[in-house]
Amino acid sequence: SQQGEEDPQALSIQEGENATMNCSYKTSINNLQWYRQNSGRGLVHLILIRSNEREKHSGRLRVTLDTSKKSSSLLITASRAADTASYFCATPIIQGAQKLVFGQGTRLTINP
């Protein structure tokens, strides 16, 4: 079973609105990361939040982490058409060596 699962699987909003995506995970973590993937491209790192942090900001991005609920959220404020992409959360699992495990992503569409 997957470590991280995003919710919703797809989200469509109007330009200018805020978009919120959620991620749930199963095991204890020391950090959680969010990545963006534009269509036909590779994944790009957005933000990393550590387990001792509750909230982190980067430009129009706001990430929260609730370790008691094993969940994280990514908020994109004042969305733009260029924000249309898939968004993935990723959590590390240590099995011998540390590996980053990705969820299935949220497909975000920003309508002009």
Add this chain to the structure above:
Amino acid sequence: DTAVSQTPKYLVTQMGNDKSIKCEQNLGHDTMYWYKQDSKKFLKIMFSYNNKELIINETVPNRFSPKSPDKAHLNLHINSLELGDSAVYFCASSFDTGPSGNTIYFGEGSWLTVV
């Protein structure tokens, strides 16, 4: 300059063939990865190398053989290709996989279609 580059970007080949995907990173990272993304966008790690040494080998058919000639290169060779191997293969790299967490830098992907 491209940080993580992989070639080819598109590959269409017949079942049973052998093919290779090459990857190079110029970021000075010591860890490199191969990830596979299926048609449902699920991204799964296949292999990880640290300083040319294999450290993660997921449950991947032994038709898949990674090779790391140096820490800047990690190639993926696939023997006897099957229809189910059709996917996007991403090469990636990072600094060492310490517990504090490290950003992974991805290549643009190699779209493999087996017909």
